[in-house]
Amino acid sequence: MTRTFDLLIRRACVVDADGEQGVADVGVRGGVITAVEPELTESATTEIDADGLVLLPGVVDSHVHLTDLAAHGSEGRSPAHERLARAGVTTAVEFFDFRTVLDQWHASAAGLTILGLQGLPAYTDGTPSARIRDDVGSALRDGAIGIKLLGGHFPSDPGSSARAIAEGADAGCYVAFHAGTTANGSNLDGMREALQLADGHPLHLAHTNAYLRGAVTELVEENQLALTLLHQHPEVVSEAHLAPLNLCLGGLDGDEFTDHIVVNCLRMGGYPTTRAGLVRAFADGFAHCLRQDAGQAVPVTGDEGRAVWERDPARASLCFPVNRRLSGFMQSCARRDESGTVRFDGTGEFVVDAISSDGGYWRNLVLDQGLALVQFGALSLPQLAHKTSRAPAALFGLRGKGTIAPGADADLVIVDSGQRTVRLTVAAGTVIFDGEHVVGQGGTVVTTEHGTAALRQRRIPHRVLDLTDGEFLRRGSAV
Ligand SMILES: [Zn+2]
Numbered sequence: 328m329t330r331t332f333d334l335l336i337r338r339a340c341v342v343d344a345d346g347e348q349g350v351a352d353v354g355v356r357g358g359v360i361t362a363v364e365p366e367l368t369e370s371a372t373t374e375i376d377a378d379g380l381v382l383l384p385g386v387v388d389s390h391v392h393l394t395d396l397a398a399h400g401s402e403g404r405s406p407a408h409e410r411l412a413r414a415g416v417t418t419a420v421e422f423f424d425f426r427t428v429l430d431q432w433h434a435s436a437a438g439l440t441i442l443g444l445q446g447l448p449a450y451t452d453g454t455p456s457a458r459i460r461d462d463v464g465s466a467l468r469d470g471a472i473g474i475k476l477l478g479g480h481f482p483s484d485p486g487s488s489a490r491a492i493a494e495g496a497d498a499g500c501y502v503a504f505h506a507g508t509t510a511n512g513s514n515l516d517g518m519r520e521a522l523q524l525a526d527g528h529p530l531h532l533a534h535t536n537a538y539l540r541g542a543v544t545e546l547v548e549e550n551q552l553a554l555t556l557l558h559q560h561p562e563v564v565s566e567a568h569l570a571p572l573n574l575c576l577g578g579l580d581g582d583e584f585t586d587h588i589v590v591n592c593l594r595m596g597g598y599p600t601t602r603a604g605l606v607r608a609f610a611d612g613f614a615h616c617l618r619q620d621a622g623q624a625v626p627v628t629g630d631e632g633r634a635v636w637e638r639d640p641a642r643a644s645l646c647f648p649v650n651r652r653l654s655g656f657m658q659s660c661a662r663r664d665e666s667g668t669v670r671f672d673g674t675g676e677f678v679v680d681a682i683s684s685d686g687g688y689w690r691n692l693v694l695d696q697g698l699a700l701v702q703f704g705a706l707s708l709p710q711l712a713h714k715t716s717r718a719p720a721a722l723f724g725l726r727g728k729g730t731i732a733p734g735a736d737a738d739l740v741i742v743d744s745g746q747r748t749v750r751l752t753v754a755a756g757t758v759i760f761d762g763e764h765v766v767g768q769g770g771t772v773v774t775t776e777h778g779t780a781a782l783r784q785r786r787i788p789h790r791v792l793d794l795t796d797g798e799f800l801r802r803g804s805a806v
Pocket of ligand 1: 685
């Protein structure tokens with residue numbers, strides 16, 4: 328019987344988390360990989376020559392922001408889908424405001440699979456638990472797979488943070504936490520507190536690298552302590568990113584910044600934590616503001632950065648070069664052996680589950696910086712495929728993703744590993760980025776059974792995820 332393919336990728340060096348499969352042809356039909364063989368002689372509607380290039384499973388970015396944080400709540404178009412497609416991402420998980428992602432869907436989608444969390448407001452000890460339960464319920468009914476505690480930015484008190492995690496566990500949904508409460512900042516102490524507040528419930532600890540900036544103790548020691556904490560809490564899943572700049576919101580209430588991260592950053596830079604302090608930080612090139620340039624968010628500093636911020640502080644995103652390279656490296660590459668000893672010699676299990684971008688509309692560095700780690704010798708290509716695709720897919724129970732083999736979803740990325748560039752992105756068997764242009768359209772939202780009615784009403788293609796298939800709930804309930 329002659330097979331034909333919708334898409335045939337020829338002569339690629341095929342790599343997934345199981346290893347390097349050598350140079351092979353990969354045939355795709357109906358959105359699924361149907362053949363991986365040394366040479367396929369059949370014809371295809373689209374043929375791609377990938378000679379000299381590496382074929383990886385599409386990136387599953389476990390922490391992104393599809394909406395501009397500062398402009399959330401607005402309809403219109405988000406360039407983030409396009410930016411992700413260019414970066415080789417085929418599945419992304421929104422970590423702030425899934426409602427806005429859905430509002431912007433029809434104007435923005437570029438062929439990716441998208442799932443997301445809905446950020447919760449800051450609670451106080453006076454907030455009734457019924458209110459928190461309602462917020463969790465409406466997040467799920469609106470299509471999110473779970474909730475995000477925005478602690479570091481907009482902290483709740485410790486007790487309410489714990490109640491929110493418990494309500495999420497009760498609802499059986501995904502729960503992520505940007506560590507930090509009214510008692511502890513977004514640092515190692517906040518991270519330790521977050522693990523305690525989870526009290527054995529399933530928890531996704533966001534961007535572990537971002538808590539480790541040397542604010543509590545010496546930087547290497549902070550990293551070691553964080554890795555030990557994660558080892559002691561196998562019920563907690565986590566991801567780390569590799570971006571030097573952070574992100575926070577520029578809004579003020581009088582002379583006080585509403586986002587606690589801004590205050591932290593100014594303090595770290597040795598500036599007064601006021602409007603005047605930020606102005607000085609701009610002048611010194613320490614503070615940056617994101618300027619929108621034809622769909623690209625570009626960090627600008629100096630007078631220019633200050634001008635962008637001053638135009639509309641409440642809707643401005645600020646960033647500071649506070650993410651330490653060492654923490655990105657250690658959190659991404661550290662493994663531990665059976666005894667819990669942290670190792671960097673290529674043996675043992677990764678401590679932090681995944682490499683994410685915490686990007687979306689900017690800083691989509693998963694492959695760029697991930698391939699830099701491969702060039703450096705810190706990760707092998709299969710390990711990179713593990714941390715950027717197989718492992719994050721497993722967290723959410725996204726079956727069929729993270730593997731290049733017959734039967735797997737045809738979510739693929741062709742990279743020039745030497746140049747660290749993405750040459751082609753394929754999602755659900757269709758080219759969504761051709762190396763020059765983003766040509767993907769539509770896409771799929773992955774939701775829970777609670778979200779299907781809302782998505783049907785919005786006319787957004789969707790499918791239902793069983794979170795009990797994922798590592799998040801499996802690990803969280805194994806303790
Ligand atoms: Zn984030």
